[in-house]
Amino acid sequence: MAKPVAKPGTASARRNSALELKFPTPPARPGEEPDYSKLGLAAAGAVRRPPIDTKPEEIRDLAYTLVRVMDDDGKLIGPWIPEISVETLKKGLRLMVTTRVYDDRMYRAQRQGKTSFYIKSTGEEAISVAAALALDPDDMCFPAYRQQGIYISRGYPLSKMMNQCYSNTLDPLKGRQMPIMYSARETSIFTISGNLTTQYPQAVGWAMASAMSGDTRIAATWVGDGSTAEGDFHYALTLATVYHAPVILNIVNNQWAISSFQGIAGGEEAPFAARGIGYGLPALRIDGNDFFAVYAATQWAAERARANLGATVIELFTYRAEGHSTSDDPSRYRSTEEGKRWPLGDPIDRLMKHLIKAGVWSEKEHAAMEEEVIAEVRATQKEAEASGTLGQGKTVSPKTMFEDVFKEPDWRQRAQRQEAGF
Amino acid sequence: MAKPVAKPGTASARRNSALELKFPTPPARPGEEPDYSKLGLAAAGAVRRPPIDTKPEEIRDLAYTLVRVMDDDGKLIGPWIPEISVETLKKGLRLMVTTRVYDDRMYRAQRQGKTSFYIKSTGEEAISVAAALALDPDDMCFPAYRQQGIYISRGYPLSKMMNQCYSNTLDPLKGRQMPIMYSARETSIFTISGNLTTQYPQAVGWAMASAMSGDTRIAATWVGDGSTAEGDFHYALTLATVYHAPVILNIVNNQWAISSFQGIAGGEEAPFAARGIGYGLPALRIDGNDFFAVYAATQWAAERARANLGATVIELFTYRAEGHSTSDDPSRYRSTEEGKRWPLGDPIDRLMKHLIKAGVWSEKEHAAMEEEVIAEVRATQKEAEASGTLGQGKTVSPKTMFEDVFKEPDWRQRAQRQEAGF
Amino acid sequence: MATMNMVQAINSAMATMMEKDKKVIVFGEDVGFFGGVFRATEGLQAKFGVNRCFDAPITEGGIVAAAIGMGAYGLRPVVEVQFADYIYPAMDQLVSEAARLRYRSAGEFFAPMVVRSPYGGGIYGGQTHSQSPESLFTHVVGLKTVIPSTPYDAKGLLISCIEDDDPVIFLEPKRLYTGPFEGHSDDGVKAWSAYPASEVPEGYYNIPLGKAAIVREGQAVTVICYGTMVHVSLAAARETGIDAEVIDLRSLIPLDIDTILVSVKKTGRCVVVHEATRTSGYGAELSALVQEHCFYHLEAPIERVTGYDTPYPHAFEWQYFPGPKRVGEALRRVVEA
Amino acid sequence: MATMNMVQAINSAMATMMEKDKKVIVFGEDVGFFGGVFRATEGLQAKFGVNRCFDAPITEGGIVAAAIGMGAYGLRPVVEVQFADYIYPAMDQLVSEAARLRYRSAGEFFAPMVVRSPYGGGIYGGQTHSQSPESLFTHVVGLKTVIPSTPYDAKGLLISCIEDDDPVIFLEPKRLYTGPFEGHSDDGVKAWSAYPASEVPEGYYNIPLGKAAIVREGQAVTVICYGTMVHVSLAAARETGIDAEVIDLRSLIPLDIDTILVSVKKTGRCVVVHEATRTSGYGAELSALVQEHCFYHLEAPIERVTGYDTPYPHAFEWQYFPGPKRVGEALRRVVEA
Numbered sequence A, B: 001m002a003k004p005v006a007k008p009g010t011a012s013a014r015r016n017s018a019l020e021l022k023f024p025t026p027p028a029r030p031g032e033e034p035d036y037s038k039l040g041l042a043a044a045g046a047v048r049r050p051p052i053d054t055k056p057e058e059i060r061d062l063a064y065t066l067v068r069v070m071d072d073d074g075k076l077i078g079p080w081i082p083e084i085s086v087e088t089l090k091k092g093l094r095l096m097v098t099t100r101v102y103d104d105r106m107y108r109a110q111r112q113g114k115t116s117f118y119i120k121s122t123g124e125e126a127i128s129v130a131a132a133l134a135l136d137p138d139d140m141c142f143p144a145y146r147q148q149g150i151y152i153s154r155g156y157p158l159s160k161m162m163n164q165c166y167s168n169t170l171d172p173l174k175g176r177q178m179p180i181m182y183s184a185r186e187t188s189i190f191t192i193s194g195n196l197t198t199q200y201p202q203a204v205g206w207a208m209a210s211a212m213s214g215d216t217r218i219a220a221t222w223v224g225d226g227s228t229a230e231g232d233f234h235y236a237l238t239l240a241t242v243y244h245a246p247v248i249l250n251i252v253n254n255q256w257a258i259s260s261f262q263g264i265a266g267g268e269e270a271p272f273a274a275r276g277i278g279y280g281l282p283a284l285r286i287d288g289n290d291f292f293a294v295y296a297a298t299q300w301a302a303e304r305a306r307a308n309l310g311a312t313v314i315e316l317f318t319y320r321a322e323g324h325s326t327s328d329d330p331s332r333y334r335s336t337e338e339g340k341r342w343p344l345g346d347p348i349d350r351l352m353k354h355l356i357k358a359g360v361w362s363e364k365e366h367a368a369m370e371e372e373v374i375a376e377v378r379a380t381q382k383e384a385e386a387s388g389t390l391g392q393g394k395t396v397s398p399k400t401m402f403e404d405v406f407k408e409p410d411w412r413q414r415a416q417r418q419e420a421g422f
Numbered sequence C, D: 001m002a003t004m005n006m007v008q009a010i011n012s013a014m015a016t017m018m019e020k021d022k023k024v025i026v027f028g029e030d031v032g033f034f035g036g037v038f039r040a041t042e043g044l045q046a047k048f049g050v051n052r053c054f055d056a057p058i059t060e061g062g063i064v065a066a067a068i069g070m071g072a073y074g075l076r077p078v079v080e081v082q083f084a085d086y087i088y089p090a091m092d093q094l095v096s097e098a099a100r101l102r103y104r105s106a107g108e109f110f111a112p113m114v115v116r117s118p119y120g121g122g123i124y125g126g127q128t129h130s131q132s133p134e135s136l137f138t139h140v141v142g143l144k145t146v147i148p149s150t151p152y153d154a155k156g157l158l159i160s161c162i163e164d165d166d167p168v169i170f171l172e173p174k175r176l177y178t179g180p181f182e183g184h185s186d187d188g189v190k191a192w193s194a195y196p197a198s199e200v201p202e203g204y205y206n207i208p209l210g211k212a213a214i215v216r217e218g219q220a221v222t223v224i225c226y227g228t229m230v231h232v233s234l235a236a237a238r239e240t241g242i243d244a245e246v247i248d249l250r251s252l253i254p255l256d257i258d259t260i261l262v263s264v265k266k267t268g269r270c271v272v273v274h275e276a277t278r279t280s281g282y283g284a285e286l287s288a289l290v291q292e293h294c295f296y297h298l299e300a301p302i303e304r305v306t307g308y309d310t311p312y313p314h315a316f317e318w319q320y321f322p323g324p325k326r327v328g329e330a331l332r333r334v335v336e337a
């Protein structure tokens, strides 16, 4: 029998005192000192690498730690060291440098008024480049807007990317999209949306379609920490888990949305990788600035997908080293110290140091390679600009704005085009 | 240095074989034998009861087990035995019986053409009644459509519920809502929506508002297993976790949506309680047919909320003993054996047996109480029907259909009302 | 030729296309083993396997998103949203994605997909099982919106929608599923079998999108309508004895503007009828278009007969529903003006 | 009296109401510490505390849902959706919940709340930072939709919206935030300070919803417009020399039908102007209403000047934008008809 209760009647007669909410605050506002001691990063090599067919419930702990392969000295440690040739590593390094140089050039172009907008991926280059190299070239990618390294790694021409950003006469998207919203079907990359997170469940749908068609291609998608709060995120994880869709669900936790830090998306209560656990999905949390960790985790997840073991969630822990976009000024809301002290360093520096330590690369070679890349990107840019930059009036014909609304324009687009005089 | 890899070039040159999906199937289709051996239910009393201020990360295991207080013989065991008086238990029993009798009467009324639709909560009465008794009467409830026991427990008049179902002259909702979509502000219960899951994040908003206002009232909300797949579910958990909102997030897992079993919502990969873990919320999984377990878990969660420790997720494991609604015929998609063999029994039977074993109740008393309740409900029903049933033309004035679109009708509603001739 | 009601015709359209093209797949809430709460997908899973017809979680946004991904892959998903009232969680995926893929990628990606959904009132569904949200979709460039009024049209149009390379919202007047309905609430349910439009070929045929049907020729006034309101409008013409020309749009987008203009120029009068709420309903667009193109032919104001600017009230659905009486009164006013 | 641009006026409206009524609270993406990507909430957190102005996760649906719960509790939440193009994930909560609470609960529950969102093009925002979705909301019974065209109106209207007990969509023409804009893309940015409507009281005042403003009296033709298009229409009148009567609706729902009808009956001609896509835009409703009520007064077809039936194209926004040239041509056609 239940213990009798002192107070008669229903429920607790006692009334609690005033309620209050918690409002998460970031580690450091402008002028404050960031404190990274609470991050509690696992040491490189400390996290086990389970076989790909391990049951998700046996590896829940992996969502709460951090897979690191390279230590602070550039040494590789532990079970996650991927099989990867020196050649590929050098290629990866060059692709990351290319991405950064491209970003710098386009950022400058925006500042010079040559286009309306730009978003850099500075500090996050390993996330896109290493993943692109770990995937098969025809695996389908559904990136967010900050994974330009994928296009570059897959050989999508820089010139096309620039033409898109300039909305010029050679813009493959015919001036319709804001800069950086590339579409690259030829390299198996989906069209970028301005609406956050929409691509996430679409990637799951694509992966389902591939499996339903007896195809062999898997899908991969990326979302930012802030964007995980959209309903689309939940749709994606739900569908992926129910049908065991062959998809890799990447969460790029660069600590910031625009002005709101990852705690506003719930990152202080549980790492984003843990979201996957809630659905029974295996989830890895990895050092996103560690080229090897990104490569290894992507490979592990891809193998799972290819073996019909279903989807994997990967949280890539990184830091958005620059502003959110050219429209942003981060010095208004975060400490400039934050980036400088970021304990996981810079992905390019780290890979470079590793290669140098390994004796297969040198500072001189690196500098030369950088020079080469800069020259290359500059040359491409010059050529692209010859086809026009935004606002110069050098565009594809404006009459194309009435095309592709539907496969065939209906009477409205036809009439309106006439009315517009094109 | 990375181990050199045999195959040159990028990624795995190997191509996997054809992909395929998993399509979850329920334990038993019509004619098949259900197998409950895999449920792996914890024994009553086996699960620890942590202090309410335990860190969520220390009790993740509670999402994967099942809190049971009453064993199969009606004995109470373990740390979750709540403080609850015999008086309250008897009251709870009567309220559950009232709920079931009410359901039966209204179901029959629908079959007799007295209203358009009805939804029973048979087998799930403990979930609403025990929770209602464990909460304070002015804590705000945001139920789904299958928690009628809350209204009944809080003393919302049965006659009003019936009038609503009949859309009659006394219908408090003026004939505007389908049956069962009550609104009961007087007993702190929110208006029911026909759209699934929308109430879930609203409850979080309400709880936030209460805390922002320095109020002491907490909120509680309920959602079905199937409905957890909506984006609103994710909004609720995200917001609740970020702001530590004083809200109880109940998931009623009665194994079925309409014709789709809980596996179609992802329940086979992880229990629904685990969703909470993904966000860092504490999550309990409890025997929803155990009056004591529901009461105790609700109390635990309420205490957490009242102490500004934030939200709790509770999965109530139960079985939808009847069809989804009067529009449904479950024999088309599930085995009739399933319900009969449901290992967690019937909540009314179980509480009754417990009280009888404890020597404070008898079968005779129970039968008499049932008779009394039936008579009471019948009498109320007769009275309600005197004010009309659906389709008889006994309604509030049809002109009221133009009211409450806005606080004041604008010229459109005024003109249209005139046009309609009311 | 078989006799089919509208649910059967819709089922037959999907079965026909699944047979013809293995890229066609069907999913949605309760559509798999159970065959859908209105039975529109009955038998499809048994016939074509779970890989091609399956149950989805209750996630309209996720369903549409997945369909977009599948469409981009190259499949032709046909998804069911259980009631049109539940399509709003999918709004962002429809507006920002399905409708925009082709444009924003300059044709690289597109999403051939059909979102089927029962709409409209008359079954005591209250405000969340009775809505007619078509107007919202007509404002979204890049979406097509199709609404049949008979079993024959339903099958032929749905097949065209499935074959279409653009995303289509296919709204099914649930009041017409089992029989035509002229809007007299006290009429018993009539069976489709007595109507010629229930003669439906079992195999493949299609009805092109963007072609309206003149379901009644007339000289006195043009009635523009679709879905359930076609039958109501025909009843109103019959009951008033007014020689109305009744145009069943069948597809709202693309719109068969020519048929409308020819008719209004002939009759000089026009009534637009829909069940949806009046303000900013599709009737507004139709009225504006007719006025713009036929101003000098119009002899009377164009009238709209529509649902009122209130939610659909459960007990008063017959007061809300724009039945033959209200349509008839409008016809009279317009011809007498 | 202070000189304010539109962002400042909007900020001042929130600050004024937060001061006056502690039930008024503000939240949304980036609105807290940072003060909003357009700076509309600048300083509010510092002044009123994090409990009354705070950052939300990127979850428009969740933001609106929480606001509904808060409104039902008794607060008056004012939430920001960063761009109107991102309001669709909140569509279900707006349509099925905010707009319906009062009706479905027979007045027991309602959600006083304002959803503020910058809308419209002209800032090279491409298709996802330029949309004008107002028409969708006007079709949803139970929602009010308000759009200001000057700093003075913005503050007075927003205060009325915050005080209103019904849910309101408050769309802010972002092209007007820092100065009026007449639609000449090559014009430099003008500052509001040179315009009388930038004289804004620092304290409380309001402009009632449902009252249009005649911003230019005229005899030749009535122009109905709102938001950015008010300035464009005025420019078109000035540049064509046509004596247009320009009506700034200010609130789309509730609509000031009387002001419209009086004007059109006087001028006999009407042009409706909006930036949104034409088909099923709010212009359709306005055209239909004018035609229904003023048929016998109309001397020329009502014209609509609108965005085209395409998404908003990044590089061609000036071709897409219905500028003074297009409005002027319509005015000319209509007065000469």
Ligand SMILES: Cc1ncc(C[n+]2csc(CCOP(=O)(O)OP(=O)(O)O)c2C)c(N)n1
Binding pocket: A146, A194, A195, A196, A223, A224, A225, A226, A227, A228, A252, A254, A256, A257, A258, A320, A324, D029, D058, D060, D082, D086, D089
């Ligand atoms: C649906 C939607 N809401 C809001 C925005 C505006 N917005 C663009 S980027 C951004 C922040 C995203 O942060 P995160 O997901 O962390 O990605 P990151 O920029 O850090 O890569 C916001 C709020 C948008 N584009 N779409």
Ligand SMILES: Cc1ncc(C[n+]2csc(CCOP(=O)(O)OP(=O)(O)O)c2C)c(N)n1
Binding pocket: B146, B194, B195, B196, B223, B224, B225, B226, B227, B228, B252, B254, B256, B257, B258, B320, B324, C029, C058, C060, C082, C086, C089
């Ligand atoms: C947004 C939305 N989608 C679909 C429906 C149709 N529908 C009503 S109840 C239901 C099943 C819900 O199942 P569950 O959440 O498990 O609750 P239960 O009925 O078992 O209590 C469905 C699909 C709806 N009402 N709203």
Ligand SMILES: [Mg+2]
Binding pocket: A224, A225, A226, A252, A253, A254, A255, A256, A257, A320
């Ligand atoms: Mg981020």
Ligand SMILES: [Mg+2]
Binding pocket: B224, B225, B226, B252, B253, B254, B255, B256, B257, B320
């Ligand atoms: Mg259920």
